[in-house]
Amino acid sequence: MRGYGPETFGELYADQYDAELKGKMETTTEQSVEVLADLANGGTVLELAIGTGRVALPLAARGLTVHGIEASEPMVQKLREKPGGQAIPVTIGDMADVAVDGSFDLVFLIFNTLFNLTSQEAQVRCFQNVARRLTPGGLFVVKAFLPDLHTFVDDQSVRAMQVEVDGVRLDVRKHDPVTQTIRYQRIRITSDGTRAAPLVLRYAWPSELDLMARLAGMTLRDRWGGWDRSPFNAASIEHVSVYALND
Ligand SMILES: C[S@@+](CC[C@H](N)C(=O)[O-])C[C@H]1O[C@@H](n2cnc3c(N)ncnc32)[C@H](O)[C@@H]1O
Structure with a gap:
């Protein structure tokens, strides 16, 4: 789509993003924070496409060191306006390529946002970018829908x-x-x-994501049918996949 880029989402949705989710995502947010905090195990955390901090802020409130990458300045502005939002370092850029200082024990990309990268090539580069930021044995969590x-x-x-x-x-x-x-x-x-x-x-089935992970030097460690860690099976409409950086 001509004129559509990584910043477009925020330009269009930043003002209404939190209001539109209000009352719809509380349980999902709580469950995801629980799972991510568990996987982080007290380590350093990086959220790709951090947005307005829906998940990053509660993780930081638990005492975790959280960084973010985000393409949209208006989305980050909304994060900055919230309690604790000034304290989270955010690198502005495209998560497929942008470099971030430091290394992280847990990187995550949730709410189907991998699919906001609109080509297979960009998604492959994103997995490779993540692998460069992970500590040895570090984890990459992706939550995405299954195409219907x-x-x-x-x-x-x-x-x-x-x-x-x-x-x-x-x-x-x-x-x-x-x-x-x-x-x-x-x-x-x-x-x-x-x-x-x-x-x-740009959607992809879990099997394609597993190949992207393999190209980047990561291996699938867990896959659940949702943040409740239910089994992933033919009835699943989404997946939470946990990849580990190979030794
Ligand atoms: C659905 S929101 C998710 C925000 C947050 N992760 C959450 O769970 O509430 C998608 C976010 O991805 C950001 N985004 C889209 N494409 C991006 C890219 N290529 N690099 C970095 N951020 C991007 C948008 O600006 C927006 O903040």
Whole structure:
């Protein structure tokens, strides 16, 4: 999508990001913080695409040393406005390539955000970038959805996400099975006018991520069907995968 880049998400969503998640993610956030704190085991932590600090801030509040990478200055600005948000060092840049000082016992990339890297090449580089930042034996945690392509007919879908008395919100999606990309427009139509916000995702199945990890010198250590550490199986709609840097 022309004009769409790593900063676009924050430019479009920073102002409403926390408000839109309010009341929807509390249990998921608590569970993810619990699992990540356990895996960090008191060590140093780096979150890729740290956003407004939804997970990084509670981890830091537990006494862990947390750093972040983030492409969007407006998202980091929201993090800075929260209690404890000034204390978290954040490197502004593209998580596929940007260098960060220091090494980390745990790196994590959650909330499907690996798929915000819109090519296989960028995702491969991201795994390699992570491997360069990990301490020996360090862990990389990825949480992502499993692609559900049943919702597409002729590689297209339009879904009514909200229908209210004063307007409607539609998700319009176009799928490209060759590049494994989905181009979205989230469209809001109200009496005030029409607003369209784009999103581009490049999805991958867990097996492809395992190969990316292998290319970067990491091996799958655990895979769960969610933050509750339920078994990963054919009914899973998402996965939490834990990769370890090879010796
Ligand atoms: C869905 S939000 C997730 C934020 C946070 N990790 C959370 O769980 O709440 C996606 C974040 O990824 C950031 N992002 C997108 N592409 C990026 C890239 N190439 N490098 C770094 N950050 C990126 C966006 O700016 C946004 O803050």
